[in-house]
Amino acid sequence: MTAIHPLPRRGRFSAGTLLGLSLLLGSVQAPAQETGSVTAGREASQACAACHGEKGNSNSPAFPSIAGQPSAYLANQLRAYRDSTRxxxxxxxxxxxxxxxxxxxLAAFYAAQERKVANPATTDLDEGRVLYHHGREGLAACAAxxxxxxxxxxxxxxxALRGLTAPYTAQSxxxxxxxxxxxxxxxxxxxxxxxxxxxxxxALATHIATFD
Ligand code: HEC
Ligand code: HEC
Known part of the structure; x- marks a missing residue:
């Protein structure tokens, strides 16, 4: 018996991937409407500043920067930590x-802060760059x-992924x-x-750490 080896398809997305993605997008709960107060959040953020920095831009690679993230994302992460689903x-x-x-x-306060990247990494990896921007069969481009x-x-x-360190991104x-x-x-x-x-x-984590 001769085995048949079909040529791998090289497209960025197959029609199936796109359909799957749009079905998935439809099924995921839309971000909640937030009604947070930036002023109250600034007050509450005193408890967070030692690790995440005064305005959410961390000075230590051990702690992710949270400034400028979408408020719905921040609120969801805090709920997930509170409920231990993260x-x-x-x-x-x-x-x-x-x-x-x-x-x-807290989500309103951090979302309103400007995200700054102090030390973008200088080493990059082609594999990570290509995957990030183009994806591959079965994998949507991260850039999308x-x-x-x-x-x-x-x-x-x-x-946002800019400003995340490679170890944090890889762990996530x-x-x-x-x-x-x-x-x-x-x-x-x-x-x-x-x-x-x-x-x-x-490779992806290495590439993402180069974003400035
Ligand atoms: C003692 C240090 C410390 C303090 C204080 C702290 N955090 Fe964190 N925070 C961390 C670490 C470490 C992580 C990464 C955890 C992980 O890998 O899941 C994190 C992650 C987060 C994330 C997720 C970031 C992301 O990109 O998904 C948010 C949001 C966050 N913290 C908000 C807060 C808020 C709001 C407070 C104050 C109420 C706070 N943190 C206090 C250390 C701290
Ligand atoms: C269909 C849209 C979509 C695509 C494509 C996508 N992501 Fe995400 N990504 C998300 C969403 C939504 C979240 C937040 C999920 C949550 O609430 O935990 C996220 C979260 C993340 C986080 C966590 C960020 C943090 O601060 O903790 C990382 C890291 C990440 N994505 C990396 C990637 C990489 C690498 C790729 C490509 C292989 C990719 N994503 C492709 C939608 C996407």
Missing amino acids: ENAIMNGQAANLSEQDILD CHGAEGRGNQPAGFP LRDYRSESRQGGQAALMHPLAAELGDEEID
Whole structure:
């Protein structure tokens, strides 16, 4: 018997992928309407400043910058930490006693701050760059949702990726892949991350860290 090896298709998206994506988008809850107060959020953010910086731009690679993220994204992450659908010992503790109003206020405050990237990485990887911008069979381009420069999509609630360190990004992708990171719009990331091998995750994280 002669095995038949079809040529791999090289398109960015197959029709099936696009259909799957639009069905998925339709099924994920739209970001909630936020009614947070920036002033109250600034007050509450005193508790967060030691790690995330005065206005949400972190000075330490151990803590992600949260400035300028969509408010719906921020609120969803705080709810996910509070409810432990996103697990992290530090943040589960920080969010445990936040009320819904605290969450909306904090989200409004950080969303209104300008996101700054202090030290973009200087090493890049071709594999990560190509995957990010073009995707591959079975994998939508990251840029389609997160933007060519990693600025995210505010109205859709898609987070900015610029300013995230490679270890943080790689960990997030592994957590989506294992579905240990849930809540918010995580269901959009699960099937994408499930496609990724370890080397691809590391290459993507390396490329994303170069965004300025
Ligand atoms: C002791 C340090 C510390 C304090 C204080 C702290 N955080 Fe965090 N925060 C972290 C760490 C570490 C992470 C990354 C956790 C992970 O990998 O899931 C994080 C993650 C987050 C994220 C998710 C970021 C993203 O890109 O998804 C948000 C939102 C957040 N923190 C908001 C807050 C708010 C609001 C407060 C104050 C109420 C706060 N944090 C207080 C350390 C801290
Ligand atoms: C269909 C739109 C879409 C595509 C395509 C997409 N993402 Fe996402 N991404 C999202 C959404 C929505 C979230 C927020 C999920 C949540 O609420 O946890 C997210 C979250 C993330 C986060 C977490 C950010 C943080 O601050 O913790 C990372 C990292 C990420 N995506 C990387 C990628 C990479 C790498 C790719 C390409 C392989 C990609 N995404 C493709 C929609 C998308």
